[in-house]
Amino acid sequence: MNKFVLISVLIFLAVSAAAQNVIENPRYGIKSTxxxxxxxxxxxxDATILSFHVTIPQNNWVAIHEKSYIQPVGDTTKFYITKAEGAEIGVQVHWEKDRMEEISYQLFFPPVNSDVTKIDFGEPVANSWNFYxxxxxxxxxxxxxxDELLxxxxxxxxxxxxxSFFxxxxxxxxxxxxxxSVFPTDDGFEIKLKNQEAETMLHCISKDKNQCVMQSENGPLSTYSKDAGLLAIMKDDGPFGVPLxxxxxxVYSGFIQGYSPRLGVSTGMxxxxxxxxxxxxxxxxxIQKNGSFSVEFPLDLPQEISVSLPSGGERxxxxxGKSLFHLTNSKLKDYPSLFMGESAAxxxxxxxxxxxxxxxMAFIDGIIGMPDEEYIDYVLETKKNELERLENLQNEKTIDKKALxxxxxxIDFRAANNALRYNGNVNLAKIYANQKLNEAEQIAIVPLDFNLSLLSKFxxxxxxxxxxxxxxxxxSLLQSLKYMDLVRQQGAYYYRLLALEEELKEKNTNFTGEExxxxEFIRLLAGNYDGEQARNFNQTYREVLLKFNEKHKDEMVEISNRFYLENIETNLNAMEIEPEGLPMEIIALQxxxxxxxxxxxxxxxxxFEEVKEVVKTNYLKELVFAEYYREKAQREVSRDEDTPELKTEGDKLFDSIIQKFRGKVIYxxxxxxxxxxxxAGIEKIKPLKEELAGEDVVFLYITNPTSPENEYEKKIPDIKGEHVRVSGDEWNYxxxxxNIYGIPHYALVDKSGKIVNAHLMQMENSELKKRLLEQLGK
Structure with a gap:
């Protein structure tokens, strides 16, 4: 009887194993977030079940798309989601400070054939979550x-x-x-490597799955481990020195582990x-088909910069003058990126x-209602806490001196910046608070008094x-010192306009009745700012002001720069820091x-001569010289018709897009x-399109895959003009x-296909019409 039971149990287990296969923490190539x-x-x-754990981004949400799918690699068949457990399909789960920041759930799909070894997971939308x-x-x-050396x-x-061996x-x-080639030896393996530049040989001996010794052609035999924790003992090359x-x-190069051309993206930015x-x-x-990349770019000083790759974005x-090699998607929990080169440490x-x-968001939480003195104490306490956290880390592990x-x-500059941004931060906290309040509970956003002498604590x-x-x-601090007028917090812009009015009067400039x-309205706002009156002013004089600013933009830039220098002097004096020196020189240089x-x-x-007098610091003065003569040479080359034009991928792409519109002016x-x-901008110029209906003017709209195709197809019939939806790679080019840094972004192209303004500002229809007709007349 016992023997029968044992046989029955073994049969049951075998059947169960055949019916269900569980893979914990499955290997994958790459994911999109x-x-x-x-x-x-x-x-x-009955099913293919995928279990996910999601960390919800701060002040964001996640949702399971109703058309989520899995797809066997090498097959075009998609298996769509049938149900979910742990979260509802199509329902947004929001980040809540006191409730939930993480969520786990399971997605169910139809079963796949037994010969399928790899699948992709995806969603049919832009910015989707994918696993390949x-x-x-x-x-x-x-x-x-x-395997033991991989x-x-x-x-x-x-x-x-x-x-690394992949x-x-x-x-x-x-x-x-x-x-x-890879050849076994008596004690290990001879691994011959090659690329377009060279060949080299590595002799590797595996000690166990996590340790090996390796000797390069001309190097000593050294011991290596798969323990990424060793990065904590990495030596640095000392602190920064001057001049910076x-x-x-x-030279920035690297490898995206798990990259596949199936991602549909072969560029980063x-x-x-x-x-x-x-x-x-x-x-x-x-990015090459094997996931490697290399790019060179100019840089004036050491900086942390945003890099966007198919494996994700990071700083x-x-x-x-230095090189850096970057491995992304390393699959190491504590070190998702690995670095080699002079800037690795x-x-x-x-x-x-x-x-x-x-x-x-954590900093501004709770600052609503704080008077200025309490707020400044809070900023200083935050600074103290951050310094303590840094010191604790320094005591726990070896931290690179440059990073320290x-x-x-x-920490120093963030604290001073937050001090200057008292009203800005309190208003931001109110905006977020108002999002959760009904109309009757809305918190008024009005300027609060700020005692400038409190800045002396910094x-x-x-x-x-x-x-x-x-x-x-x-x-960021320099920008706040420049733009923060803490004496006239809400009326600063109106004071600049009044200064411009006085200057124009001295030049005997004629003003229209509307101007x-x-x-008169501006004088009222500058003397006694009121939010409701400011809104009335914008509704009444918006177009008049835009036309006026366009007419006198050069004078307004000069006056604004003068006011900004006054702001810096006032703010630095309040901090009890002598204004003369580096900050003023940098602003003049900018x-x-x-x-x-x-x-x-x-x-x-x-x-050129004037800025050389203002900028006293040698390395900044050298930058002035270099940029001036570089720009001068570049303009001379562009005027030389015999100089062959070197076209980039972006040039070629844009030329192909506008080719059929030659002879017409293109917006x-x-x-x-x-x-x-x-x-809003598209809606605004609708009347202008009707006015120019008989003219040789083309309104060209370019978007990318972040515009979902179904939404795009719905909207474009109502947007009169020519439409192009480029790929992600084409958008990068x-x-x-x-030099697009945000949208909407506008440009103006003449009848010959030459870009006459690559950064066209948004303007009133009358001014835009004037510019378009000017180009038509040439």
């Missing part, structure tokens, strides 16, 4: 390198990430390599707001210390340090270099279906060409 983890796959006779190459059954070893290896002596390629010495401003080229000229600079990263620290240090900063410098500067802020440039927070009435970018404005020798609008300001 770091917010979601695939924790388990269950294969039964999810392994749902055991796959035979497919790499020439033995993975990322770290030096047990220095802590550096030294090399299925089809290796990373070593800051480069990607193909396997030329030392323009040079950055470097988006850099150059703090020296306040201009956006975009550089396309071209990466670069230094002029500082990137690890910044990663280790990124939790030191108090998140902005950056974080200490960050007199130790190192705004004149030659090393301050390494902190992005420094440049005279407008200035103003000059921003103007230098304006191709329509002729180079002005007098302005280009980069937009998206989800962009409120874009749609156009972003680089036009």
């Amino acid at each position: 770091n917010y979601i983890e695939l924790t388990k796959v269950e294969l039964t006779d 190459d999810v392994e749902i059954r055991e796959i035979p070893h497919r790499s020439p390198v033995p 993975g990322n290896w770290f030096s047990t002596g220095t802590g550096n990430w030294a090399f 299925d089809s390629l290796a990373v070593y010495d800051g480069k990607t390599w193909e396997y030329a 401003v030392n323009p040079g080229k950055v 470097i988006r850099h707001l150059n703090p020296m000229n306040n201009q956006m600079e975009n550089y396309v990263i071209r 990466v620290f670069f230094e002029p 500082v990137n690890y240090g910044l990663h280790e210390t990124m939790e030191v900063a108090t998140p902005q 410098q950056i974080r200490k500067f960050d 007199n130790d802020t190192p705004v004149k340090s030659d090393l301050a440039f390494v902190s992005n927070e420094y440049f 005279k009435d407008m200035f 103003n000059y270099l921003a103007g230098l970018q304006n191709e329509k404005k002729p180079l002005n020798e007098a302005e 280009v609008d980069f937009w998206a279906t989800w962009c409120g300001p874009c749609l 156009l972003t680089e060409k036009f």
